[in-house]
Amino acid sequence: QQQVKQSPQSLIVQKGGIPIINCAYENTAFDYFPWYQQFPGKGPALLIAIRPDVSEKKEGRFTISFNKSAKQFSLHIMDSQPGDSATYFCAASSDFGNEKLTFGTGTRLTIIP
């Protein structure tokens, strides 16, 4: 049972475009929503995270939008660059700070020059 559904599975965007990756969840107890970025041969690394009382969070070119009523959140990458090509995972957990992160299935993003 996939508690966090992520789409699309893969995405190709031209340099400068704005890729958008979407995630949806069912568990209303989730209160922490991070995004992780993974390059080939490496472990995932935290990109940005949001809490449910905020509708948007920006860090540099990366923005999370959060819709609590729809139980959806998404990652937007502004002015995308070839170096942003990676796999992106959304995740969620309840009881903020615990170890039991539930990950989405991942989106392989390719930014073409």
Added chain:
Amino acid sequence: NAGVTQTPKFQVLKTGQSMTLQCAQDMNHEYMSWYRQDPGMGLRLIHYSVGAGITDQGEVPNGYNVSRSTTEDFPLRLLSAAPPQTSVYFCASRSRQVSYNSPLHFGNGTRLTVT
């Protein structure tokens, strides 16, 4: 400062063999965990630990054992490897002092193939 170190990087096992995946962190993190990553499945939590001597099961614990005798080390044991355990395994750690931006620190993974 090495962060989270996993060994080996690659391993091939025959069905029924046993092995231990090693994980060590030098950040004095209380929390440590093991995930497996499979195509189309994302990362799934196998076992985790909130401190030395304390472990608990995650989403997919069957076929795996863990122990946490020190803060630094959190080995994952496969007692009798089976082909469905073919996967990439990631160890991760985090400080107990969390904020919304405190990350899980992941190692670079162990790619395991069971034939």
